Amino acid sequence: MNLFDILGPVMVGPSSSHTAGAVRIGRMAHRLLDEGTPVRADIVLSGSFAATGCGHGTDRALVAGLLGMQTDDERIKDSFAEAAACGMAYAFSRVNLAGEHPNTAKIDLVGASGRTLSMTASSLGGGRIAVVALNGLRVRFSGDLPTLIVQNRDLPGHVRDVSDVLARDGVNIATLHLYRDHPGGDAVMVIEIDKAISAQRLDTLRAIRGITAVTFVGAQEEE
Amino acid sequence: MAIESLAALMDAGAREDLFEVIVRSDCVDRGVTREASIARMTALYDAIRRARSGYDPALRSRSGMVGGDGAKMRAHAQSGRTICGPYIGGVLAQALEMGESNACMKCIVAAPTAGSCGVLPAVLLPYQERENLPDAAMVRALYVAGAIGQVIAQKASIAGAAGGCQAESGTASAMGAAALCYLAGGSAQAVCHAAALALKSLLGLVCDPVAGLVEVPCVKRNAAGAMIAMSSADLALAGIRSAVPPDQVIDAMREVGDKMDVSLRETGMGGVAATPFGQRVAEQMMENA
Numbered sequence: 001m002n003l004f005d006i007l008g009p010v011m012v013g014p015s016s017s018h019t020a021g022a023v024r025i026g027r028m029a030h031r032l033l034d035e036g037t038p039v040r041a042d043i044v045l046s047g048s049f050a051a052t053g054c055g056h057g058t059d060r061a062l063v064a065g066l067l068g069m070q071t072d073d074e075r076i077k078d079s080f081a082e083a084a085a086c087g088m089a090y091a092f093s094r095v096n097l098a099g100e101h102p103n104t105a106k107i108d109l110v111g112a113s114g115r116t117l118s119m120t121a122s123s124l125g126g127g128r129i130a131v132v133a134l135n136g137l138r139v140r141f142s143g144d145l146p147t148l149i150v151q152n153r154d155l156p157g158h159v160r161d162v163s164d165v166l167a168r169d170g171v172n173i174a175t176l177h178l179y180r181d182h183p184g185g186d187a188v189m190v191i192e193i194d195k196a197i198s199a200q201r202l203d204t205l206r207a208i209r210g211i212t213a214v215t216f217v218g219a220q221e222e223e
Numbered sequence: 224m225a226i227e228s229l230a231a232l233m234d235a236g237a238r239e240d241l242f243e244v245i246v247r248s249d250c251v252d253r254g255v256t257r258e259a260s261i262a263r264m265t266a267l268y269d270a271i272r273r274a275r276s277g278y279d280p281a282l283r284s285r286s287g288m289v290g291g292d293g294a295k296m297r298a299h300a301q302s303g304r305t306i307c308g309p310y311i312g313g314v315l316a317q318a319l320e321m322g323e324s325n326a327c328m329k330c331i332v333a334a335p336t337a338g339s340c341g342v343l344p345a346v347l348l349p350y351q352e353r354e355n356l357p358d359a360a361m362v363r364a365l366y367v368a369g370a371i372g373q374v375i376a377q378k379a380s381i382a383g384a385a386g387g388c389q390a391e392s393g394t395a396s397a398m399g400a401a402a403l404c405y406l407a408g409g410s411a412q413a414v415c416h417a418a419a420l421a422l423k424s425l426l427g428l429v430c431d432p433v434a435g436l437v438e439v440p441c442v443k444r445n446a447a448g449a450m451i452a453m454s455s456a457d458l459a460l461a462g463i464r465s466a467v468p469p470d471q472v473i474d475a476m477r478e479v480g481d482k483m484d485v486s487l488r489e490t491g492m493g494g495v496a497a498t499p500f501g502q503r504v505a506e507q508m509m510e511n512a
Contacts, residue, residue: 002225003249004263006335006372006381006398007365010270013325014284014437016337017384052435052491055285055508057328072270074277077328125382126336194254 001126009127011071017103018049018056021123023076026065028131028143029107031217033117038109041066041090047102049123050094062105063090071127100132137179137188143217145174145192150205151213154180154187161208162189169201186212225252226370227377229415229469236411242363245370264362264369267332271344274331278320282327286504289438290327293320296446310349311453318345318449322442335372335381338437339395341445343368346399346452350406360406367405368398371418378470379477383430384489386480388441392448393425393476399452404459417459419469424451426472427479429487431494434505440495 011020030038041063049058057077064079067086075082083090097104101122109117120133130142134149141147148166152158159178166173172194180187196218205214226232226248235244249260280294293316299305300312307315321341325331334343343365351361372381372394380386381394397418404417425448433439465472486493495501 001373001376002252003245003366003369003373004253004267006376007264007267007369008333010267010274010330010332011337012328012330013337013340014328016333019328020333020337048435052508054511055434055436057285072330074330125384127333 005126005128009071011127012074012076015056016127017123017125018053018058019061019076020071020127021103021125021129022049022053022058022061022105023065023069023071023073024127024129024143025105025121025123026062026107027068027070028065028121028129028217029109029117029119030066030068032119032134032149032215033109033111033115034215035111035113035115037067037086037088038111039088040110041088042108043090043092044095044097044106045092046095046097046100046104046106049103049105050096059092062107063088066090066107066109104132106133134188137181137186139179139188139190140177141190141192144219145194146196146219147217148189148191148193148197149215149217150189150191150211152187152189153210153212154182154184155210158187158208158210159189161211162191162205165201165204166191166193166197169197171195171197225373225377227374229371229374229418229473232370232374233411233415233469236414241370241405241411241414242366245366248370249366261362264365265358268358268362268365270330271332272348274321274324274329275317275344275348277329278324279327279329282323282329284323284326284436284438286434286436286438286508288433288436288504289442290323292442293317293323310353311450313349314345314449314453315446317348318342318445319442321345322445326436326438326442334368334398335376335394336383336391338383338441339391339445339448341442342392342395342399342448342452343402345445345449346403350403354406356406364402364406367414368402371398371401371415375422375473375476378473380480382489386476387483387488388428388430388444389422389425389476390480391430392428392444393422395445396421396425396448396452396455399449400455400459403452403456407456407460409456409460412464413459415469416464417456419465419467419472420458420463421451421455422472422476423465423467424455426476429483429494430489431487431496432489432491433496433501434508435489435491435496436508
């Protein structure tokens, strides 16, 4: 843990895991959808999120994050009204997601263009989170560093294609993880990098044959 | 590279100011410049002050159990009838106010957790006013507090679910003790022993939140954590040392946490949470869910 994992986050209470972590989970889904506020959100609360989430404002925190709010936004407690004002419909259900961390939410979003996103994420404590599933594939990333998520067909050469584009921008790779459902099937590359990548390079990546989606999320920290 | 032990911190701090050691470590750890690191810590101190002014005694928590006690304590602190005197009365009030703000969904700074967010502001803000210290000194003390928390997180835990309240309130109190000792001119050795003395005083404290909420007994434990931070800092400044080496105190805290029954680690199933009162509140919360 770094110094600012100990001191911070600056957050609306009462719980770093059940409130601040929940805001970050919602916000991560908002950013992964990548087209502003979603029009519809279906949220599954699991484990401790389902059991004590109400008293901790977990539900309101997730909705606040989906609207793009940060952990220190004092509108978090009024996020249901904000959602109505922004035209975001939402529904909660409580299901035990077997095998997941006790503080987990699964979020299905529909964006204004009809684009959809399915994300499962866990709140690990102290406000830190991990995305554990994305559009049906198991993944694991925190969003602490700038993160590039490339979805592609599982074919030879894509890692080279992507690392080549990053190298052209002088972007250093911190970590690289590959996930797939089966050989030759759907795959996802999660690449944590040391600095942001340009919009132009993202388009270069999107133009590569076999790459189906490219998403970039900047470092999630309040400066 | 993060600081790995209090022994390493005492060793490095014997040669140079602790703040310099820690800020350099943060720059390497996060790949940032010294200026960026200090700017972020300064912003954090500003956020602590904003959180203080955000206190509203009229607010009540979701369960209704928490709210208004900080204002009661502040009035009592100024009444001339205190046991501990007006200064310590103000510290107690600050600890309660911050804990209550957290429970009432106001903005706070987790230090190291949201539940224990009142300890550091309670010992630092009144001290700055009494000693008329510049913000820069307080920011340096936050680095010292943070480094103590980092070592504890690395060697043991700062999460109630993992190590009980000793890991949350205990760590917050250790951080506060270290920060105070540093501000008062204590050596690196004194700073680390102040932290160890505080941690030892809260060793074994269980995490037993009523209905699983960060309300009871969490808010009032901030007041206790602040008191122990102050007494531990004074012991260390007097030249008193923890007989058990500071790193071994952290190891003991981890061991106690590992042995703690799961009902006493933030599950809301043991301790004051399991009392008839606690169970009744839990039932009411379930009905309202």
